[in-house]
Amino acid sequence: MTAIPSFFTQSSPPGLTGIKAWLLTHDHKRLGLMYLYAVLFWFVVAMVIGLLIRTELMSQGRTIMGPGMYNSLFTLHGVIMIFLFVIPAIPAIFGNFFLPIQLGTDDVFFPRLNLFSWYLFMFGGIFALVALFTGDGFPDTGWTFYVPFSVQSSSNVGLTVSAAFILGMSSMLTGLNFVTTFHRMRDKRMGLMQIPLFTWSLYATAWVQILATPVISITFVLVVMERLLSIGLFDPARGGDPILYQHLFWMYSHPAVYIMILPGMGVVSEIIPVFSRKSIFGYKAIVWSSMGIAIAGSLVWAHHMYTSGMSDVSVFVFSLLTFLVAIPSAVKVFSWVATMYKGSIEMTPPLLLSLIFIYLFSVGGLTGLVLGAVGTDIHVHDTHFVVAHFHFVMFGGTGFAFLAALHYWWPKMFGIMYPFRPAYIGAVLTAVGFLFHYVPMLILGLQGMPRRYYDYLPQYETGNFLAGFGGYLLCIGLVVMFVNLLASLRHRVAAPADPWGATTLEWRVPSPPPVHNFVDKPEIMDFPYDFRQVGDNSASQRS
Amino acid sequence: MTPVQGVDLAFWYILGISVVLLFGITAVMVYFVVRFRRSRHPVASDIRDNYKLEILWTIIPTLIALSMFYVGWHSYLGLRAVPDDAMNVAVEAQMFSWLFIYENDKESENELVVPVGRAVKLNVSSVDVLHSLFIAAFRIKVDAIKGIPTYAWFYADKVGEYDIQCTEYCGVNHSAMVAKLRIVPQEEFEAWLAEDGN
Ligand SMILES: [Cu+2]
Ligand SMILES: [Cu+2]
Numbered sequence: 124m125t126a127i128p129s130f131f132t133q134s135s136p137p138g139l140t141g142i143k144a145w146l147l148t149h150d151h152k153r154l155g156l157m158y159l160y161a162v163l164f165w166f167v168v169a170m171v172i173g174l175l176i177r178t179e180l181m182s183q184g185r186t187i188m189g190p191g192m193y194n195s196l197f198t199l200h201g202v203i204m205i206f207l208f209v210i211p212a213i214p215a216i217f218g219n220f221f222l223p224i225q226l227g228t229d230d231v232f233f234p235r236l237n238l239f240s241w242y243l244f245m246f247g248g249i250f251a252l253v254a255l256f257t258g259d260g261f262p263d264t265g266w267t268f269y270v271p272f273s274v275q276s277s278s279n280v281g282l283t284v285s286a287a288f289i290l291g292m293s294s295m296l297t298g299l300n301f302v303t304t305f306h307r308m309r310d311k312r313m314g315l316m317q318i319p320l321f322t323w324s325l326y327a328t329a330w331v332q333i334l335a336t337p338v339i340s341i342t343f344v345l346v347v348m349e350r351l352l353s354i355g356l357f358d359p360a361r362g363g364d365p366i367l368y369q370h371l372f373w374m375y376s377h378p379a380v381y382i383m384i385l386p387g388m389g390v391v392s393e394i395i396p397v398f399s400r401k402s403i404f405g406y407k408a409i410v411w412s413s414m415g416i417a418i419a420g421s422l423v424w425a426h427h428m429y430t431s432g433m434s435d436v437s438v439f440v441f442s443l444l445t446f447l448v449a450i451p452s453a454v455k456v457f458s459w460v461a462t463m464y465k466g467s468i469e470m471t472p473p474l475l476l477s478l479i480f481i482y483l484f485s486v487g488g489l490t491g492l493v494l495g496a497v498g499t500d501i502h503v504h505d506t507h508f509v510v511a512h513f514h515f516v517m518f519g520g521t522g523f524a525f526l527a528a529l530h531y532w533w534p535k536m537f538g539i540m541y542p543f544r545p546a547y548i549g550a551v552l553t554a555v556g557f558l559f560h561y562v563p564m565l566i567l568g569l570q571g572m573p574r575r576y577y578d579y580l581p582q583y584e585t586g587n588f589l590a591g592f593g594g595y596l597l598c599i600g601l602v603v604m605f606v607n608l609l610a611s612l613r614h615r616v617a618a619p620a621d622p623w624g625a626t627t628l629e630w631r632v633p634s635p636p637p638v639h640n641f642v643d644k645p646e647i648m649d650f651p652y653d654f655r656q657v658g659d660n661s662a663s664q665r666s
Numbered sequence: 667m668t669p670v671q672g673v674d675l676a677f678w679y680i681l682g683i684s685v686v687l688l689f690g691i692t693a694v695m696v697y698f699v700v701r702f703r704r705s706r707h708p709v710a711s712d713i714r715d716n717y718k719l720e721i722l723w724t725i726i727p728t729l730i731a732l733s734m735f736y737v738g739w740h741s742y743l744g745l746r747a748v749p750d751d752a753m754n755v756a757v758e759a760q761m762f763s764w765l766f767i768y769e770n771d772k773e774s775e776n777e778l779v780v781p782v783g784r785a786v787k788l789n790v791s792s793v794d795v796l797h798s799l800f801i802a803a804f805r806i807k808v809d810a811i812k813g814i815p816t817y818a819w820f821y822a823d824k825v826g827e828y829d830i831q832c833t834e835y836c837g838v839n840h841s842a843m844v845a846k847l848r849i850v851p852q853e854e855f856e857a858w859l860a861e862d863g864n
Contacts (some may be wrong), residue, residue: 159855164847188800188840189761190839190841191838194835194837196839209847237801243820251842263837263838264835265835269796269834269835270793271795271796271812272795272796272835272836272837274796275714275794276837286787307760317779322679334843343707347856358812358813359764359812360813364814365796365811365812365813366814375674393724399702399862400704400710401710401711401712401713402712402713403714404713404714404715405714405715405716405720406715407715408715429742430798430807430808430809431809432808432809432811432814432816435746438742439739442735442738442739443735444855446731446732446734446735447728447731449727450724450727450731451729453723453727454723454727456691456722457691457723458720459800460691460695460698461719463695463698463699463702464702464713464862465707465710465711465713466698466701466707466710466711467702467704467707467708467709468698468703468707469700469704470699470703478695481691481695482688482691482692482695483686485688486688487692489684489687489688490684492680492684492734493677493680493681493684495734495735495738496676496680496734496735496738496739496740496741497738497742498672498673498676498737498738498739498740498742498744498745498805499673499676499677499680499738499741500738500739501673501742501745501805502673502677502802502805502807502809503802504807504833505798505833505834505835506833512763539753543863569677570802571800571802571803571829571831573800573831573833573841574833574835575835575840575841576841577785577840577841578841578842579841580831580844589842624675635718641718650714652714654710654712655712
C-alpha cells in the first residue's frame with residue numbers, strides 16, 4: 124500500500140505541478156482542503172469581530188468603538204459567519220472530501236463545476252472585502268437586510284448582497300454536484316439503505332441548497348433593483364408590501380438553518396457509532412428524519428415574523444408547523460444517545476466534541492420551543508434570547524460538529540495523528556467558555572435586552588460583562604484546539620488507514636487517500652454500521 | 667388571569683419541561699459513557715433498532731410539542747383581545763424616538779403616561795423604517811411599519827415606571843430609541859393630560 128502516491132503528490136488532471144496542481148485541480152479532495160483554508164480564514168476573521176462586539180458591550184456606553192462601527196461589525200460578523208463559514212463549512216470541506224469516497228467512487232459527478240464553485244466562493248468573499256473598503260463602507264443593516272432600511276441606507280448594501288448572491292450560487296452548485304454524485308456515481312452494489320448517514324445528511328441538505336437558494340438570490344436582486352430604480356415593491360405608499368420582503372427572506376433563511384445543521388447531524392451520526400463500536404440506533408429513522416427536516420423545515424419560515432403585523436391566522440399556522448418540525452430533531456438526539464447503550468465506548472477528542480454537540484444542540488432546540496410558541500416569542504423576539512438560541516444551534520451545534528469532524532477526519536485528510544490531551548483541554552475550555560458566554564445572554568433576553576444594541580439600560584450591565592468573559596475563554600479554547608492540529612503538521616506522526624476502528628469506506632483507503640481514492644474495488648457492506656467484524660486492533664495501531 | 671400572567675405561565679410550562687428533558691438526556695448520556703466505557707464493557711452488543719421504542723419517542727414528544735403550541739397560542743390570544751373600554755393612544759415611531767399622541771391631540775415624546783387601572787391600546791405606526799415597540803414588563807411587542815397599522819395593548823395594573831425599547835433594528839441610534847412608560851393615579855394623569863404638549 125505504501126507504494127501508491129497520495130493525492131498530495133499526484134495531480135488530477137495529471138501532469139500539473141506546484142500551485143497549478145491546486146488552482147486547476149479537479150480532485151474533490153484537494154478542493155475540500157482549499158475550502159478548508161478559505162473557510163478557516165473567514166472563521167478567524169468573524170470570530171475576532173465577534174469578540175470586538177462583545178468587548179464593546181462589556182460596559183455601558185462607549186467602550187472601544189462608536190455606534191456606526193458597531194452596527195457594521197455585527198452585520199459583518201453575521202454575513203461572514205452565515206455565508207462564508209456555517210453554510211459551506213461541513214458540506215464544502217468534508218462533504219467534498221468524503222462524500223465520493225463514502226459512495227465508493229473516485230470523484231464528484233461534475234469535477235470542473237466543483238472547481239468553479241470554489242472560485243465563486245472566493246469571488247464572493249473578495250466582493251465582501253471590496254464592499255468593506257469602498258464606497259460608504261460596509262452595510263449597517265444586519266445580515267437580514269430588512270427593507271425599507273436596506274433600500275434607504277447609504278452604505279454598500281448593493282455590493283454586499285451581490286457577494287451573498289455569488290456565494291449562494293456556489294452553495295447551489297455544490298448541492299447539485301452532491302445530488303448527481305449520490306445518484307449517478309454511487310457504487311452499483313450500494314443500495315439506498317447501505318449509504319452512510321453523513322452522505323445521507325448531505326443529500327438532504329443538497330436538495331434544500333438547490334431549491335431554497337434561488338429564493339434568496341431573487342430577493343437580493345429585488346433589493347438591488349429597489350436601490351437603483353425605486354420600483355416600490357416593498358413600499359406601501361406605492362402599493363408595495365414591506366412584509367413581503369420578510370417572507371421572501373425567511374423562505375430561504377429558515378431552510379438555510381437546516382442547510383447549516385443537517386450536515387453537522389450527519390457528522391455526529393458517524394462519530395457516535397464508531398467510538399461506541401456499535402451500530403447507529405435507528406438508521407432508517409435517522410435517514411427519514413433528515414429528509415423530513417428538509418421538507419417540513421421549508422414550511423415554517425414565518426415563525427420569525429409573529430410581531431411583523433402579519434395576520435393572526437398565519438401566526439397560528441406557522442407556530443403549529445414549527446412545533447411539528449421539532450420532532451425529527453428530537454428523534455435524532457434520542458437515537459444518538461441510545462446508540463451508546465451497551466456499546467463499548469472509547470473516549471477520543473471527536474467523541475467528546477460530539478457529546479458536547481448533543482448537549483449544546485439540545486439546549487438550542489429546547490430554547491427554540493420558547494420561540495416557536497407564540498405568546499412567549501412575542502416577549503423574547505429580537506432580544507438576546509434569540510441571539511443565544513441560534514448560537515447554541517449554529518455554534519454549539521454546527522460549530523462543534525465542525526470541530527468534531529476536523530478531529531475525526533484529520534488523520535485521513537493529512538495522514539497524521541495529533542496529540543489528544545491538548546485537544547481535550549481545548550474542547551473543555553471552549554465548551555465552558557461557550558456556556559459562560561451564552562447563558563447570560565439567554566437571561567438578558569428574558570429580562571428584555573434587545574439584540575443589535577450598541578448600548579443598553581443599566582440593569583443589563585452585569586450580564587453583558589459576564590458574557591464578555593465567557594467569550595474570551597471560548598476563543599482561548601478554540602486557539603488551543605487549532606494550534607494543536609497545526610502543530611501536528613510539523614511533528615508528523617503517521618496515521619494508519621483506519622485509526623478509529625470505523626466501518627465506512629473512507630477508512631478502507633490509505634491515509635491520505637490516493638488520487639483515485641480506491642486502490643482495489645471496495646467491498647460494500649450490507650449495512651454500513653456493522654461493527655461485528657471490527658477487531659480491537661485500532662488502539663494498538665494508533666500507539 | 668391577565669395577559670402577563672398567561673405569557674409567564676407559558677414560559678414556566680415550556681422552560682420547565684425543557685429543563686427536565688435536558689437534564690434527562692444529559693444524565694442518560696453521561697451514564698452510558700461511564701457505564702459502557704471500553705475498559706469496563708469491552709464487547710458491544712449489536713442492537714440496531716427497536717420499533718416500539720422509536721414509535722414511543724416519536725409520539726410522546728409530539729404530544730408535548732402540541733401542548734406547548736396550545737399554551738403558547740392561548741397566551742397570545744390574551745395579548746390580542748383588547749377590552750372594549752381600553753383607552754387609545756397612537757404611537758408613531760421615527761428614527762430615533764417615540765411619539766405618543768392622545769385622543770385630545772396631546773403629543774408626548776419618549777414618555778407614555780397612562781392612568782392606573784385602565785386598559786391601554788397602542789395603535790402603532792412608523793413614519794420611516796421599521797421599528798418595534800417593546801414593553802418588557804407587559805410582555806408586548808409589535809412592529810411599527812409605515813403604511814400598515816398594528817396594535818398592542820396592556821392593562822396598567824400598578825403605578826410605576828417601565829422601560830420602552832425599540833426592538834427592530836432601525837439604524838445608527840437604534841439602541842438609543844428608548845422611552846418611559848409612567849403609570850400614575852387617575853388625578854395625576856388628568857392633570858398631565860391637560861398640560862400643554864411640547
Ligand atoms: Cu426559523
Ligand atoms: Cu427603532
